[in-house]
Amino acid sequence: MKNHARLFRWLLATGVCSLLLTPAIGRSQHAQHGAQSSATGIGAAASSFELKSLDGKPVGLATFRGRPLMINFFASWCDPCREEMPLINELAAKSGKDGYSVLGIAVEDTRAAIMQYVQEAKLVFPIALDLNSTVKRAYRIFGPPATFFIDGQGTIRDVVIGPMTSERAREGLKKAGVSL
Amino acid sequence: MNLSFTRTFAPIVVFTSLCLILAACNADLISPDSRPTAVTLSFGPEQRLGDNEKNPAAPFLRYNPDGRLFAVWTEDHDTPWPQANQPAKHQHGSGDRAPSPMRNALLAWSADGGKTWSSPGRVNSAVEAVQGEENGPKVAFIDKKAFVVWSIPGVKGDKTRANIRFAMNDEKGGFSAAQTLNEVNDAARFPIIETTPDGNLLVAWIDRRIDNPKPRQLYLMKLSPDGKALTKNYQVAEGLCECCKLGIAFADGGKTVYMVDREVDGKKIRNHVLRKSTDGAASFGAPVEISNDGWQVPSCPHSGPSIGRDSRGQLHVAWFTLGRSEPEAGIYYSLSKDDGKSFAPRQLVQANTAPETLYATLAVGNDDRVYLAWSNLDGGGKAQIFMRTLAPGGRAWSPIQQISQAKGNAGRPVLALMKNQLQVAWTETDGEDSRVVLRSATVGQ
Numbered sequence A: 001m002k003n004h005a006r007l008f009r010w011l012l013a014t015g016v017c018s019l020l021l022t023p024a025i026g027r028s029q030h031a032q033h034g035a036q037s038s039a040t041g042i043g044a045a046a047s048s049f050e051l052k053s054l055d056g057k058p059v060g061l062a063t064f065r066g067r068p069l070m071i072n073f074f075a076s077w078c079d080p081c082r083e084e085m086p087l088i089n090e091l092a093a094k095s096g097k098d099g100y101s102v103l104g105i106a107v108e109d110t111r112a113a114i115m116q117y118v119q120e121a122k123l124v125f126p127i128a129l130d131l132n133s134t135v136k137r138a139y140r141i142f143g144p145p146a147t148f149f150i151d152g153q154g155t156i157r158d159v160v161i162g163p164m165t166s167e168r169a170r171e172g173l174k175k176a177g178v179s180l
Numbered sequence B: 001m002n003l004s005f006t007r008t009f010a011p012i013v014v015f016t017s018l019c020l021i022l023a024a025c026n027a028d029l030i031s032p033d034s035r036p037t038a039v040t041l042s043f044g045p046e047q048r049l050g051d052n053e054k055n056p057a058a059p060f061l062r063y064n065p066d067g068r069l070f071a072v073w074t075e076d077h078d079t080p081w082p083q084a085n086q087p088a089k090h091q092h093g094s095g096d097r098a099p100s101p102m103r104n105a106l107l108a109w110s111a112d113g114g115k116t117w118s119s120p121g122r123v124n125s126a127v128e129a130v131q132g133e134e135n136g137p138k139v140a141f142i143d144k145k146a147f148v149v150w151s152i153p154g155v156k157g158d159k160t161r162a163n164i165r166f167a168m169n170d171e172k173g174g175f176s177a178a179q180t181l182n183e184v185n186d187a188a189r190f191p192i193i194e195t196t197p198d199g200n201l202l203v204a205w206i207d208r209r210i211d212n213p214k215p216r217q218l219y220l221m222k223l224s225p226d227g228k229a230l231t232k233n234y235q236v237a238e239g240l241c242e243c244c245k246l247g248i249a250f251a252d253g254g255k256t257v258y259m260v261d262r263e264v265d266g267k268k269i270r271n272h273v274l275r276k277s278t279d280g281a282a283s284f285g286a287p288v289e290i291s292n293d294g295w296q297v298p299s300c301p302h303s304g305p306s307i308g309r310d311s312r313g314q315l316h317v318a319w320f321t322l323g324r325s326e327p328e329a330g331i332y333y334s335l336s337k338d339d340g341k342s343f344a345p346r347q348l349v350q351a352n353t354a355p356e357t358l359y360a361t362l363a364v365g366n367d368d369r370v371y372l373a374w375s376n377l378d379g380g381g382k383a384q385i386f387m388r389t390l391a392p393g394g395r396a397w398s399p400i401q402q403i404s405q406a407k408g409n410a411g412r413p414v415l416a417l418m419k420n421q422l423q424v425a426w427t428e429t430d431g432e433d434s435r436v437v438l439r440s441a442t443v444g445q
Helices: A002-031 A079-098 A111-121 A134-138 A166-175 B002-030
Strands: A050-053 A058-060 A069-074 A101-107 A127-130 A146-150 A156-161 B047-049 B057-063 B069-076 B103-110 B138-142 B145-152 B163-168 B188-195 B201-207 B217-223 B234-238 B247-251 B256-262 B272-277 B306-309 B315-321 B330-336 B347-351 B360-364 B370-377 B383-390 B409-418 B421-430 B433-442
Touching: A069 A079, A069 A166, A079 A101, A079 A111, A079 A166, A101 A134, A111 A127, A127 A134, A146 A166, A156 A166, B057 B138, B057 B409, B057 B421, B057 B433, B069 B138, B069 B421, B069 B433, B103 B145, B138 B188, B145 B188, B145 B201, B163 B188, B163 B201, B188 B247, B201 B256, B234 B272, B247 B306, B256 B306, B256 B315, B272 B315, B315 B360, B315 B370, B330 B370, B347 B370, B347 B383, B360 B409, B370 B409, B370 B421, B383 B421
Parallel strands: A069 A101, A101 A127, B306 B360, B383 B409
Antiparallel strands: A050 A058, A050 A127, A069 A146, A146 A156, B047 B433, B057 B069, B069 B103, B138 B145, B145 B163, B188 B201, B201 B217, B217 B234, B247 B256, B256 B272, B306 B315, B315 B330, B330 B347, B360 B370, B370 B383, B409 B421, B421 B433
């Protein structure tokens, strides 16, 4: 009888476990190649990269090491990017005086289109071309715009997904170590 | 003892079996990969479209009713950008001329299922910056005549405040001078063009002539087979995602029109909806939510849905969403068995393999088989094109097939189906270079 009770408990546990665990198994079949854990969250070291600027010169995270950096991911076809760009450009114009740098990274775009946009929007900060989307993926960007505030030691201190506001830019720059 | 054993354990065995069966069903709902094998497609070799020196991109495919396969795509225009338009020297200090943003729309056809192609003909009469990406040119036919729409940036060069251009075959085999369809300048993009079953043309696009309170509208316009306007521009919906392509299907000889788009609400949640017209696209009913994915995103997804209708009147829809959290991200599918009144719970077709917006398109065969193509990252971190089919009746997905071998990235696949021929084309990019690739498969219809 004791054996029967043990068997009963075993079968019951098997049944319940099969019901509870199967969704997780189903999910994991898809997740095995799925998104890796974020390495670009606040407090993490910013992923290093090396891209080319519009004039073909190398530009990377290391270029800006030692002073706070604001990286803005954008595209010429992106509505909210265009909406926020006057503010990003204004921040870039003030960056030298306030002791930080601004880098634009163009994603899912072409050099010709970005060059036209630079002229149209009168952009005053350096632009890097992420033509193969490697940096966009490393920073886990599902769609532009996205802005990262990185301190002088290369640690991400704030992230804004979507269009920037003056208040969020000020907050992000302060977190990255800029005295405003 | 035996009787006691049976009394004790029979219900347990039944319960356990039921649990296992339910568990199996549950796994199937979540994981379509585990379904029985359906049709695996056998593709021919890769063909390239266009002049590789001119960076072909953004293909669109459609069969003419006469059986010829047509492709329209964009290419660099070889005239340099005027020196006066060069960007500031600090951005472009090489001293060389900057690459021109001007692009042409090219059209070519194949009478042998994509093996050989006619010489491409330029569609845009003037030099223009024909747009690509999610927003490339589209073609439709009335008899043997081709009608093409595309988008060009607005007068200040702004791609998001653009204009819809239209041209059609002339008597000499070329194209008419392009005309702008949007009556308010610098306010339209993402055009599509369809031949309606009553023999006219329907053009739809995303418009921004009214910026508040719902900032993007769905605008339509009807044209006759000689390219004359049958209607003015008219608005049928509002609250559309600003940067996501539209999908369309017809029924009842053109009286019923189904449109799908990614809608955006006040909280920036971007779910997909179906809009149905029963009066030949004169007006549309309230939107029906296809799936409550809950993707809240203030940035640009730049990826819209795709719809097809089968012979039984079922509507099939595919799309990309990130959902409520990143592990949900992937390509999803659903169908409506009640003419768009409701949709079945979404099925995951393939999960994201990396943080990346994916692009999906589907086509429905005459035998009601659904063909679905999309982009995702391969094991090496490069975006490739994948396909799977859904057997008629909707219960058996084929295994996932990778059909591209891009050295850089492959994206934005398009499909065309005619009788037993399936065509897939996409853009491959590698650094500053791009090309258009096409593959064909014979399918059982």
